Amino acid sequence: MRGKRVPKCFSGISERINSVSLDFSAPDLLNVRNQWAMKGCQVIRRRRPGVTGLLAACFVLSLGCVGAAAPLPPYHAKAAAAAAGTVTPTVHCTLPAGQGEATGPQEMNVELSPPVVAPGGKVHARVTLGASPATSAIALDDVPTIPSLDLAMSGGATGTVTVRGAEFTMDVPAGQPIEIPAYEGDFLVPVDASGEISLAPVRTLTQTKVLGSVFETPCDVVGDVGSVGTVTAEGTTSEPATLTAPADPVRPNTSVKLRGSRWTPGATPVPSLCAAGGGGCDPLKFTSNTLRIDSYGTLTGTATLGEAGAVPDGGYQVKVNDGTKEATAPLTVKAVAAGNREISLSSDSGPVGSVITVSGRNYNPDRWINIIGLDAAGTGLDDSAVYVKSGADGTFAVEFTVISDAVAAVQADEGNDPATVRTLPFTVTTEGGGGGGTAEQRLTTEVRAGTLSMTQAGDTVDFGTTVLGTDTGTQQARLNRVEVEDARGVNSGWSLTATLTGFRSADGNTIPADAVRWTPACTARAGSVGAPVAGSPAALGSEAASLCRMSPDGSRPFTGGRFDADAGLTLTVPEFTRPGDYSATLTLTLL
Known part of the structure; x- marks a missing residue:
């Protein structure tokens, strides 16, 4: 990956992460700037049987108690007084x-x-x-x-x-x-x-x-x-839900497979990480999840832990709550322990302007690694500094540019810790036999901002035919691939959402929209800047559901490129449904 060039005093600064809400009110929309809204439609068809068809440590807010929220009404009939x-x-x-x-x-x-x-x-x-x-x-x-x-x-x-x-x-x-x-x-x-x-x-x-x-x-x-x-x-309760998590230690910044049974069918599960004693439960310790509960109450999917700095090594309880039921399971978190840190250069010599790759291993995971060129006296050349974050396995790789003939060595450290400094020599070479002089020419160009747009690979999704009384009533299909292109050259992010109408036949019979659930997926194409985040598995309907989003990234000057999004679709036909050809319209909105 290409490292980000920064002044030396900012080496190790944490990247900025902003969350983007997909639920805008009217005043929120007035604040949206330089964004384009596009809509695309995909028709989903259903056939009837038998029919064809600043420095990070400058300040930190410290509070011991906070809170503000509208009161919620009590729900129990005996709640005469709190x-x-x-x-x-x-x-x-x-x-x-x-x-x-x-x-x-x-x-x-x-x-x-x-x-x-x-x-x-x-x-x-x-x-x-x-x-x-x-x-x-x-x-x-x-x-x-x-x-x-x-x-x-x-x-x-x-x-x-x-x-x-x-x-x-x-x-x-x-x-x-x-x-x-x-x-x-x-x-x-x-x-x-x-x-x-x-x-x-x-x-x-x-x-x-x-x-x-x-x-x-x-x-x-x-x-x-x-x-x-x-x-x-007092009284009785429904059968308790079950939850299982990996018995072996898991790493920070990796996905954790969770399974369970006897959950509320169709409910939305939310994972939290709690202390070993069950307190301090925090959903922010998981950065994303793919958890879902099917019509039989079976829980499946994964939840991705936060980085090592947010989730230290130790024993925890992972808790899942679906709004009606919850269950916990023990979970041990253990990051890759730093060993004898090593760095290597893809080349130890080259002319001014050379771009080499600096690689390292045996580092703490999810830590900022600072790379800088040194002159013959061992003084840092500030203009050469780049930084990169180590991976969950404690390795890193970053491109480093030889900015001048003063570069005599390349140095790396972990989070400005002197004990982690590693240095390798580098020799600046000259082309040819010397002499001849130099000359300069000024090259200029103009780059103008493009637009935010999307295209789709098709406009029809066919779930096939369901024969009432002989099938499970569940059909699988896949959303046509949607390509998002962000050529604006800004760091404002974007979101791709969808709504779905109910299914309707020519006779006026209907199948509700929430009979369709999806599991989104999205990826960045090669050369794109930024990592898109897929939406959570959910039932579709009139409320916008997230297919894919790109959040503003404070560690980069801009995000952009081409991104592919699609989703696995599951249609569950109600047991008692009038035969016929049914269709519904899924509307995609890019903001």
Whole structure:
């Protein structure tokens, strides 16, 4: 890969990652700039039987409690009043980016509803936290923030549950106690719970997105603290879901295969990574997933762990929640241990202007590797510096340009750590026998921005014929390949989504749109800049579903190129459906 040239003082800076929402409101659309909207249609046909047819460490926001979300109504018929309590424990906060620690009292109030749930039932919590001992050194505006609170259960159930609020943005004053509105979230009591369950706070976690990275401020409750409320589990529950994860250790930044049974058919599973004791559950520790639950309640797919810096080595619990059921399984994470770091050059000599490949192995995974040329005195030549991130296997490769005849060696280090410096000599050669002089000519050209566009390989998808009473009613097909071309030369990203109408026959009979599910896939063609992300498996309908997206990438000056997207399609025909030819229209939208 080609390395990115940067000033030496920025070597090792973390790449910037921005999330793109696919659900725009009308005011959001007014803020979209220099984007093109195109729509393409693919007709899906159904035949009736028998018919043919800045420096990263300049500042980091430190918060101990945050939250803002609209309250949700209680759902249990017995919820005449919410169970609520207030405690003021001492909390010990660990500030991010090595800023130190902070300890002090913090008021915590939790309202729980309904007061009675079935084993495995859902509890709604409203959390109000007082000012935290962790504060911000500087004032910041519009900081994306996600709050959560761990509650320890005792009595009718044991273990830890997590109340996680929705992400929101906030303005943070400098050096002042931060007053944050209450936030709300849900959790499920264990399926074996019985009787009165007492809940006590044990830990808050605040995640803030600054400079394109997620920074965490955990605050642990010191000593025993009283209960903030109780919930009673009584009655019967449905059969509990099961979950299995790999027994062998897995690496960060790799996909983890998950399997399970007895889940809610057709529900959307969401994976989280929790501490070994079950608390601190965080969906952000998985960067993407392909999990799906079929009509029989079988869970399949993978979830991709975050990078080594976000998921340290250790024992965890992976939890999956489908909105009604949840289950956990143990998971061990272990990165490739750094060994005797080695670098190599594709060539150890060449003239000025040569482009060589610098390779390395036995490095820590997911770390920034800084490459720089040295002169004969061992001084770094700043204009030659490039950087690259090591892979999950601890290797890297990057192109390095010999910028002048002063280059006498090439040096690599891992994250500016002097102990990791490795150096190899390089000899600048001259062409011919010398002499002759030099001359310069100035070459110019103009590059103009192109457009964002798409084309599709076809406009019809045929699911074939279903014979009622003899088939399973499930048919497979594949979406025609869609090619997205981004020739704008900007770093604004794009999204490709789809909606689907219901199927309708000539007689006016219908098959609902959500009878079709898809599993998207997308790839970048050779020479393209940026890595597209496929949407999650989902049922289709009037709400836009993501097929493929490209997020702005702060580590690059622009993204662009050609990208291919398609999806596996599954049609499940309802058991009692009128025979006939059915068709529906799938509309693709590129923004």
